[in-house]
Amino acid sequence: MVEFIRRRAGRPAGPHEPSETRERLLDVAADVFAEKGYHGTAVDEIVRLSNSSKGTFYFHFPHKQGIFSALLAHLVDRLISRIETRLASETDPIARLDMALSIVVDAFGQRRRLARLLLVEAVGLEERLVGIHSRFITVIAHHLDDAVRAGAIPSQDTELAAVAWMGALNEVVLTWLYAEKPQPLEDTLPSLRGLLLRSVGAT
Known part of the structure; x- marks a missing residue:
């Protein structure tokens, strides 16, 4: 369908067009969902702002919930990939836990849109929200297991x-999101780090 649309427009079909179009739709959807919320967002607006068409949209996503679910998965993939890439060169298990926590807090603190999409707009989509939490829990548990094996905890x-x-992280970020005059989320990191590391017996 994408190739057909491009030919109708008099342009040759590029080999990377489908993936590039999908990325553009996801980028625009992230902005619209973050600004207007899930229920306030219309497919027509995503199509218009992405300079796309409904045919192209439905080629990539079956419906609004489909693009929202894909967007959440995309954002989580990027954040987890960033964590694992940064931790690859660190061998100390406690430093790895500390670094992972810092990366997540920094990511949410610098990208309020990301935090709102993952922790606020996903509420009501229980299956997707549980999946997001499960992925983060799996990553945390993996690094805690490494710390146990190393004798660090x-x-x-x-x-x-x-x-x-x-x-704990979820509640701290939600409190920050709903605050009328929030302080930088990064300001919570020293206390949060100490509480969480002490909770698993890190010294």
């Missing part, structure tokens, strides 16, 4: 600890 239920970490 005591043996413990790392999955439960990861759930507690995710819950």
Whole structure:
């Protein structure tokens, strides 16, 4: 369909057109969802602002919930990839936990839109929200397991600890999002870091 549309417009079909168009739709959707919320966003507006067409939109996504779910997955993929890339050169397990926490707090603090999409607009889409939380919990538990194996923290239920970490981080970010005059989210990092690391027995 994309190739057909391009030919109708008198342009040759490029080999990367589908993926580039999908990325453009996701970028525009992120802005619109963040500004207007899930229920206030219309497919027509995403199409208009992306200089696309409804045919192109529905070629890539079945409906509004489809692009929203794809957007959430896309944002989570990028954040987790960033964490793992940054941690690849660090060998100390506690430093890795500390660095991962800092990356997430910095990412949300510098990209309020990202935090709102993942923690506010996803509410009501329980299956997708549970999936997002599960992915972060898995990453946290993995690095806690590494710390246990290295003897950096005591043996413990790392999955439960990861759930507690995710819950604490979620509440801190939500409080910041709903504050009338929020301080920089990064200001919470020293206290949050200390509380979470002490909770798993890190010294």
